[in-house]
Amino acid sequence: xxxxxxDSPKTNTAFAEKWGLKFTLLCDTDRALVEAxxxxxxxxxxxxxxxxxxxxxxxxxxxFENVSALGHADExxxxxxxxxxx
Numbered sequence: 001x002x003x004x005x006x007d008s009p010k011t012n013t014a015f016a017e018k019w020g021l022k023f024t025l026l027c028d029t030d031r032a033l034v035e036a037x038x039x040x041x042x043x044x045x046x047x048x049x050x051x052x053x054x055x056x057x058x059x060x061x062x063x064f065e066n067v068s069a070l071g072h073a074d075e076x077x078x079x080x081x082x083x084x085x086x
Contacts (some may be wrong), residue, residue, distance in 0.1 A: 004028045053079055
């Protein structure tokens with residue numbers, strides 16, 4: 001699992017520490033990922049909260065848009081089980 005944010009490394013580090021994140025959090029300060037994945041908000045310096053579930057070959061299998069943190073991990077885990085079985 002990898003996360004990405006347009007925030008600075010300092011901000012991302014503080015966020016990861018506050019919430020005890022145990023995965024890589026990329027700093028997309030140049031918005032390259034935002035543009036590549038089409039999740040930019042028009043006329044706003046932010047990105048849409050979106051989760052992409054990829055299979056082992058790198059193919060995007062599911063896209064979760066307008067993500068709300070509450071219950072989202074369970075939703076993604078269920079979808080991952082559908083993709084990989086189990």
